[in-house]
Amino acid sequence: MKTLNKPTTLLVARVSDVEQRKALPAQQKRLYEYAAKNNWKQDIDFKYIEFDETAFKQNRKTFNELVITPLENATEPSIVVFDKIDRFSRDSSSTEKATLTRLYESGKLEMHFPSDNLYINKNSPAADRFRLDIGISLAAYYSSSIRDNVKRRFDQLRSEGVWTHQAPIGYRNIVMPTEALSRPLKGVIVDEERAHYVVKVFELRAQGMPYAVIAKEITKAGYVSRKTGKAKLTKATVEKMLQNKFYYGIMEHDGVEYKHNYPALIDRALYNRCQRVKETRGVTSTKWNSLDFNFNDIVRCGRCGRTISSFKSKRWVYLKCANPLCDNPNTAESLVLGSIGELFHRMTVPKNLVEKVLNELKRNHDDQQMFHVQSINSIRKEYDEITVKLENWFEKLVDEKITPEQHERIVKKLTGRQEELDDRLNVLTKGNKDFLVTASYLLDLLGRAKELFELADEHQRSKLIGFMVSNLQLNDKKLSYTVNYPFDKVLKQKEKDPDGSKTQIWCRTLKTFYTLKMTNGSIY
Numbered sequence: 001m002k003t004l005n006k007p008t009t010l011l012v013a014r015v016s017d018v019e020q021r022k023a024l025p026a027q028q029k030r031l032y033e034y035a036a037k038n039n040w041k042q043d044i045d046f047k048y049i050e051f052d053e054t055a056f057k058q059n060r061k062t063f064n065e066l067v068i069t070p071l072e073n074a075t076e077p078s079i080v081v082f083d084k085i086d087r088f089s090r091d092s093s094s095t096e097k098a099t100l101t102r103l104y105e106s107g108k109l110e111m112h113f114p115s116d117n118l119y120i121n122k123n124s125p126a127a128d129r130f131r132l133d134i135g136i137s138l139a140a141y142y143s144s145s146i147r148d149n150v151k152r153r154f155d156q157l158r159s160e161g162v163w164t165h166q167a168p169i170g171y172r173n174i175v176m177p178t179e180a181l182s183r184p185l186k187g188v189i190v191d192e193e194r195a196h197y198v199v200k201v202f203e204l205r206a207q208g209m210p211y212a213v214i215a216k217e218i219t220k221a222g223y224v225s226r227k228t229g230k231a232k233l234t235k236a237t238v239e240k241m242l243q244n245k246f247y248y249g250i251m252e253h254d255g256v257e258y259k260h261n262y263p264a265l266i267d268r269a270l271y272n273r274c275q276r277v278k279e280t281r282g283v284t285s286t287k288w289n290s291l292d293f294n295f296n297d298i299v300r301c302g303r304c305g306r307t308i309s310s311f312k313s314k315r316w317v318y319l320k321c322a323n324p325l326c327d328n329p330n331t332a333e334s335l336v337l338g339s340i341g342e343l344f345h346r347m348t349v350p351k352n353l354v355e356k357v358l359n360e361l362k363r364n365h366d367d368q369q370m371f372h373v374q375s376i377n378s379i380r381k382e383y384d385e386i387t388v389k390l391e392n393w394f395e396k397l398v399d400e401k402i403t404p405e406q407h408e409r410i411v412k413k414l415t416g417r418q419e420e421l422d423d424r425l426n427v428l429t430k431g432n433k434d435f436l437v438t439a440s441y442l443l444d445l446l447g448r449a450k451e452l453f454e455l456a457d458e459h460q461r462s463k464l465i466g467f468m469v470s471n472l473q474l475n476d477k478k479l480s481y482t483v484n485y486p487f488d489k490v491l492k493q494k495e496k497d498p499d500g501s502k503t504q505i506w507c508r509t510l511k512t513f514y515t516l517k518m519t520n521g522s523i524y
């Protein structure tokens with residue numbers, strides 16, 4: 001084949017990504033052999049270029065820079081050589097193909113594909129041009145087929161509980177060399193350096209803390225990003241973490257959930273508590289101050305329903321409505337804090353009663369254990385019944401030709417109920433072990449309520465107030481509230497038995513509290 005007189009001749013070797021660069025030397029060898037066959041000398045008659053870039057990009061920046069631009073700017077007829085057609089393009093509608101087609105049809109370019117034994121210029125017959133188009137279409141089909149196979153393989157891996165993407169914070173991707181296989185295996189393990197920070201994020205959120213404050217606390221605790229190396233956790237990252245079911249054992253891909261095989265960092269109950277916090281904060285307008293105050297985010301305006309915020313002016317703390325248009329007057333905190341302090345004083349039970357009640361509870365603990373056994377058996381029975389229903393429903397899918405949409409809806413409903421039962425079973429099992437501990441803590445709180453309130457700092461005092469009372473509203477410098485159950489019962493009991501001589505009645509009060517705690521799935 002006779003060469004043109006000093007043309008712009010490019011020998012182009014291309015692979016799709018960095019991992020395929022090991023295939024470039026083979027392409028280079030064949031291209032150089034083709035150049036030698038045509039008596040082309042490097043840097044005199046031709047220029048060799050190689051790069052990695054997929055042929056499916058809408059904007060093939062490297063291809064345009066190294067190939068298209070020099071050919072378009074050439075003042076003489078040019079030659080471009082690709083080892084095979086698929087090294088040129090896999091998209092018959094691409095702008096790069098259109099550009100090179102225009103150049104060779106105008107006589108400004110020759111296209112050579114040595115391995116396909118194809119040569120294209122303006123005089124090429126229809127059969128050769130058809131071969132070029134077919135070659136591009138076959139290359140596109142081959143790539144699409146590979147992509148489909150990879151997708152099916154990934155779907156299979158996910159169904160087996162294997163995560164196929166970047167591991168979330170608290171986990172990390174690893175590559176495990178194997179002797180049996182030629183390629184190393186990729187896996188996910190717990191990131192021991194960061195996993196405990198993830199758990200802390202969920203614990204803080206369950207307490208009602210907002211994203212920004214959580215991010216600040218975790219950063220202060222020493223969190224360092226594995227990806228960036230920076231000692232900072234952002235608000236957006238915290239929000240993303242709290243919505244990720246991966247941490248309790250569920251991975252999501254394209255809206256489909258799978259159970260994964262990796263250790264869970266939290267349980268589903270904690271995850272659900274955090275979602276309820278989000279729902280609660282989402283329906284009310286809140287204004288969080290990172291400083292600690294006695295009434296942080298627990299008081300509402302009695303006129304407009306917005307959050308009452310605390311602010312400090314000089315030496316005094318004031319409460320004001322977060323709504324700038326509300327006419328509820330600002331109130332000095334000291335005016336309303338006294339009424340709460342008086343409540344804690346009335347809540348305190350005689351110290352000599354604490355040990356008597358605890359001993360009585362220990363003697364009656366067998367009754368409580370019976371309650372646990374009955375409740376646990378009932379939950380396990382319902383769980384097993386749902387499992388049978390799921391099996392029967394699957395048979396209907398096969399035999400009665402139930403649509404996939406109907407199947408998915410019913411299965412989602414049944415498995416959702418099983419998850420609820422699982423959560424409740426966890427609460428009951430845990431409660432069965434720590435009943436006496438819980439009762440002991442409660443009695444200790446009631447025995448030292450006034451002392452704890454007076455000695456606590458603002459943050460601790462806010463938690464105590466939120467624990468004992470609810471529905472706090474500020475209106476016209478007056479604070480109203482509802483005493484939470486069972487503390488309202490404690491107040492009534494103190495009126496009947498102020499010296500604590502009727503031990504049995506006090507035991508019934510605490511047992512009533514415990515039964516409520518165990519039967520209400522939203523209380524932990």
